[in-house]
Amino acid sequence: MSLVEPAQLLPARQQMAFTLMFHIILVPLGVALPTMMLIANYKGLRHCDSVALTLARRWSHVAGLTFAVGAASGTVLSFEMGLLWPGLTGRFGEVFGLPFAIEGVAFFLEAILVAVYIYGWRRMRPWTHFWLGVPIPFIAFGGAFSIISANAWMNMPAGFTLDSAGRPVDIDPAAAILNKALPYELAHFMLAAYMACGFTVASVYAVGWLRGRRDRYHRLGILIPFTIAAVLTPVQFVVGDRVAVAIFSDQPAKFAAMEVVTTSGSNQPEIIFGRYDSATNTVTGGIRIPGLDSWLAGGSTDTYVKGLDSFPAADRPPNVNIVHWAFDIMVGIGTLLIGLALWFAIAYWRRRDVPRSRLFLWCAAAAGFLTYVALEAGWIVTEVGRQPWVVYNILRTEDAVTPAEGVWVSFIAVIVLYLVLGAGTVAALRAMSRRWRRSDRTVDADAVYGPRPAVVPEAGSGDAPAGESEVTR
Amino acid sequence: MSTATAVAGVMVIAITLYACSGLADYGAGLWDLTAGGRERGRRPRALIDAAITPVWEANHVWLIYLIILCWTAFGAAFAPIMTTLFIPLALAALGIVLRAAGFAMRKEAARARARHLAGWLFGIGSILTPFCLGAVLGAIMAGRVPAGATGDEISSWWNATSIVFGLVAVSIGAFAAAVYLIAESRRRGAPHLHGYFRTRAFVSGGAALVLGVAGLIALRADQRQMFDRVVERGWPLLLLSAVALAGAFLLAARGMVRGLRLVAAAGIAALIWAWAVAQYPYLLPFSLTVDAGAAAGVTLDWILVWFAVALLLVIPALALLYVLDQKGDLAEDPATSLPSHDEATG
Numbered sequence: 082m083s084l085v086e087p088a089q090l091l092p093a094r095q096q097m098a099f100t101l102m103f104h105i106i107l108v109p110l111g112v113a114l115p116t117m118m119l120i121a122n123y124k125g126l127r128h129c130d131s132v133a134l135t136l137a138r139r140w141s142h143v144a145g146l147t148f149a150v151g152a153a154s155g156t157v158l159s160f161e162m163g164l165l166w167p168g169l170t171g172r173f174g175e176v177f178g179l180p181f182a183i184e185g186v187a188f189f190l191e192a193i194l195v196a197v198y199i200y201g202w203r204r205m206r207p208w209t210h211f212w213l214g215v216p217i218p219f220i221a222f223g224g225a226f227s228i229i230s231a232n233a234w235m236n237m238p239a240g241f242t243l244d245s246a247g248r249p250v251d252i253d254p255a256a257a258i259l260n261k262a263l264p265y266e267l268a269h270f271m272l273a274a275y276m277a278c279g280f281t282v283a284s285v286y287a288v289g290w291l292r293g294r295r296d297r298y299h300r301l302g303i304l305i306p307f308t309i310a311a312v313l314t315p316v317q318f319v320v321g322d323r324v325a326v327a328i329f330s331d332q333p334a335k336f337a338a339m340e341v342v343t344t345s346g347s348n349q350p351e352i353i354f355g356r357y358d359s360a361t362n363t364v365t366g367g368i369r370i371p372g373l374d375s376w377l378a379g380g381s382t383d384t385y386v387k388g389l390d391s392f393p394a395a396d397r398p399p400n401v402n403i404v405h406w407a408f409d410i411m412v413g414i415g416t417l418l419i420g421l422a423l424w425f426a427i428a429y430w431r432r433r434d435v436p437r438s439r440l441f442l443w444c445a446a447a448a449g450f451l452t453y454v455a456l457e458a459g460w461i462v463t464e465v466g467r468q469p470w471v472v473y474n475i476l477r478t479e480d481a482v483t484p485a486e487g488v489w490v491s492f493i494a495v496i497v498l499y500l501v502l503g504a505g506t507v508a509a510l511r512a513m514s515r516r517w518r519r520s521d522r523t524v525d526a527d528a529v530y531g532p533r534p535a536v537v538p539e540a541g542s543g544d545a546p547a548g549e550s551e552v553t554r
Numbered sequence: 555m556s557t558a559t560a561v562a563g564v565m566v567i568a569i570t571l572y573a574c575s576g577l578a579d580y581g582a583g584l585w586d587l588t589a590g591g592r593e594r595g596r597r598p599r600a601l602i603d604a605a606i607t608p609v610w611e612a613n614h615v616w617l618i619y620l621i622i623l624c625w626t627a628f629g630a631a632f633a634p635i636m637t638t639l640f641i642p643l644a645l646a647a648l649g650i651v652l653r654a655a656g657f658a659m660r661k662e663a664a665r666a667r668a669r670h671l672a673g674w675l676f677g678i679g680s681i682l683t684p685f686c687l688g689a690v691l692g693a694i695m696a697g698r699v700p701a702g703a704t705g706d707e708i709s710s711w712w713n714a715t716s717i718v719f720g721l722v723a724v725s726i727g728a729f730a731a732a733v734y735l736i737a738e739s740r741r742r743g744a745p746h747l748h749g750y751f752r753t754r755a756f757v758s759g760g761a762a763l764v765l766g767v768a769g770l771i772a773l774r775a776d777q778r779q780m781f782d783r784v785v786e787r788g789w790p791l792l793l794l795s796a797v798a799l800a801g802a803f804l805l806a807a808r809g810m811v812r813g814l815r816l817v818a819a820a821g822i823a824a825l826i827w828a829w830a831v832a833q834y835p836y837l838l839p840f841s842l843t844v845d846a847g848a849a850a851g852v853t854l855d856w857i858l859v860w861f862a863v864a865l866l867l868v869i870p871a872l873a874l875l876y877v878l879d880q881k882g883d884l885a886e887d888p889a890t891s892l893p894s895h896d897e898a899t900g
Contacts, residue, residue: 146658149654149657149658150654150658152614152615152654153650153651153653153654153655154651154654155618156614156617156618156647156650157647157650157651159618159621159622160621160643160644160646160647161647162621162625163621163624163625163632163633163635163636163643164636164640164643164644164647167632167633167634167636167637168633170625170629170632170633170636171625171629171630171632171633171634171636172629172633173629174625174626174627174629174632174849175626175627175629175849175850175853176853178622178625178626178627178629178849178853179626179853179856179857179860181622181625181626182619182622182623182626182857182860183860184622185615185618185619185622185623186619186860186863186864186867186868188615188618189615189619189864189868189871190867190868190871192614192615193868193871193872193874193875194871196609196875196884197874197875197878197884200607200879200884201878201884204882204884205878249850250850252849252850252852252853253852254852254853254856483636483637483640484637484704485637485638485640485704485707486640486707487640487641487644487707491640491644491648494644494648495648495651498648498651498652498655499651501652501655501675502651502654502655502658505655505656505658505659505672506658508659508668509658509659
């Protein structure tokens with residue numbers, strides 16, 4: 082490591098982290114919400130269930146808004162790949178750029194079909210409308226596949242060799258796309274996205290239920306998304322364990338930071354929280370469970386685990402505490418969610434209904450937020466844990482950063498604008514919810530599928546502010 | 555033709571499509587911003603909103619695709635462009651965020667003040683982004699982005715050529731938007747807006763013409779070699795563009811809506827291709843050629859194959875979107891959306 086790190090490195094990393102963490106909030110809603118809205122749509126059409134149809138319509142409306150915001154923040158990310166990291170995209174773009182091109186097309190298709198679905202309510206025949214929506218979750222999966230493939234490549238670079246000048250040669254795009262980290266990162270992320278979306282959507286209706294709005298609308302609003310998330314939670318537990326084992330062998334430095342393994346050896350204790358001191362390479366505080374870390378990594382307490390001491394200081398993750406705490410927070414929340422899923426399963430098995438206890442509903446209301454915390458923590462583990470490398474063992478982050486002046490300025494501008502964007506999005510979502518609640522008090526006279534209303538109101542004619550109970554022409 | 559040239563051609567196609575669709579969305583944002591007070595601007599805003607809401611995201615994806623294509627296929631040009639032109643490109647990205655913030659807020663804002671603010675954000679973003687993208691193109695054309703090095707971060711784009719090119723982009727977008735909106739007003743049965751947007755098409759078209767000539771003059775003073783190439787190689791396309799844009803002008807004036815949009819789009823496309831032809835074979839005039847700056851052959855092959863697949867997937871979907879939209883099968887869902895613009899404030 083050079084003694085003087087580039088001046089733009091810190092703001093560039095901060096800006097990338099900030100915009101990524103913002104974007105990740107929207108991703109589960111783009112990936113998983115379409116599935117839930119289609120399930121509700123199907124249920125509604127199949128059983129002539131107007132409550133389910135109302136849910137589907139409203140979820141599609143939310144998905145449309147978050148998709149629009151996600152499109153903008155995704156565009157910013159693609160700009161940033163070049164603006165902040167020209168050393169990465171300029172040099173390795175030809176190796177790992179293709180998944181982004183795939184994602185570009187997937188995103189395009191999703192944008193088109195989401196637009197058709199959202200603006201097609203009432204105007205198309207019901208089943209045509211439903212079937213036009215069906216490809217959306219699959220396309221969204223394709224998009225997630227591509228982006229995760231690119232990220233996994235940064236963790237487990239493949240599909241090229243470096244020549245003596247450090248340029249990539251013998252490029253094999255297929256090997257780069259289907260790199261070693263892809264299967265476990267993708268499985269882990271897709272499950273996380275469905276869990277985050279499911280628990281979050283359910284939490285909205287759990288809050289409504291706690292406030293006394295106990296009707297079928299709220300019951301279904303909890304039941305559909307919560308069931309999906311609860312079923313996936315134990316699966317995620319197993320997958321997460323496999324991911325940790327894979328990282329143990331693929332990225333030992335990251336594993337050592339996640340579990341704060343200071344000194345190499347067998348019979349490593351699992352340390353929960355605690356404070357790592359990089360000067361002395363020791364951990365103070367925290368709860369120690371003897372031998373558990375070795376056992377988790379290799380199935381036996383005799384497993385030899387590489388510690389941070391086995392890496393040169395320049396190759397150790399610089400923020401071990403952040404990585405370790407993020408990892409423990411993620412695992413901790415995952416464990417709590419398992420308990421909640423179990424509670425739900427038992428209650429549903431006994432009474433075929435959402436548990437009525439207020440404690441459960443309070444937990445369900447918190448689960449959405451907690452899952453998001455876990456999701457963000459997981460990204461922190463994978464991104465901060467890979468440092469000081471942007472491409473693991475190939476390219477250091479400091480060598481990829483832009484030499485351009487002014488990243489601090491752009492970072493501040495980005496923070497301000499994203500606050501406006503975030504506030505606007507939240508305000509819009511709250512406005513929707515208020516409006517829908519108001520309309521639920523009046524009788525909803527609209528047929529879900531019906532004749533078309535006029536688009537441009539003519540002055541003085543048909544200008545009635547009808548909205549929810551609009552009488553169609 | 556080398557594979558690299560084919561991929562460069564794909565990029566120019568993407569730029570063309572973005573210029574014909576996305577640029578017009580920005581122009582619509584400009585007309586939205588300048589539509590005047592709440593009462594006066596109500597009807598044009600409602601038309602603009604109805605016209606661009608279902609399609610603006612799809613139109614916008616071309617830009618993402620373009621950036622990704624550039625770093626995958628031409629990383630050697632991408633890195634210096636992104637570094638030298640950090641400021642205008644960062645501003646363009648911020649303009650996109652502003653637009654999204656405005657869009658997200660105004661769709662749901664029940665209060666007039668919030669909607670007013672949202673309209674401002676949307677409008678400012680709609681001017682900032684095309685201006686910056688035009689300035690970036692001007693800087694590249696004028697040879698201010700050196701390959702393998704970092705050009706001056708300020709003077710590379712803050713100069714007469716780039717600024718005029720930025721203004722050209724804004725005015726062409728405004729012209730295209732006005733022309734498209736004439737057709738929309740006819741289709742959606744709002745003939746009172748017909749004349750309204752015709753006036754705006756004339757104003758912005760005239761501005762685009764004057765600025766375009768000014769841009770050529772600035773380029774001549776700035777980078778004679780490129781100017782000569784534009785004039786010598788690009789003249790048939792420039793002529794075609796002028797004819798098509800003038801034709802769109804006349805069609806609009808006569809109130810003929812049929813084919814109006816296609817003619818206007820052809821005019822914009824010809825302009826983009828005039829640039830592409832003039833700059834070929836350079837990615838970065840005059841320091842990096844397409845072949846020298848291209849990625850490995852296998853990556854380029856994959857890009858072309860994927861482009862073919864993408865066309866097979868995207869064109870039917872896009873056609874579906876536009877056809878449904880033009881048939882009137884797509885619109886806000888009245889049961890989940892706010893009824894329309896300013897009515898809700900009541």
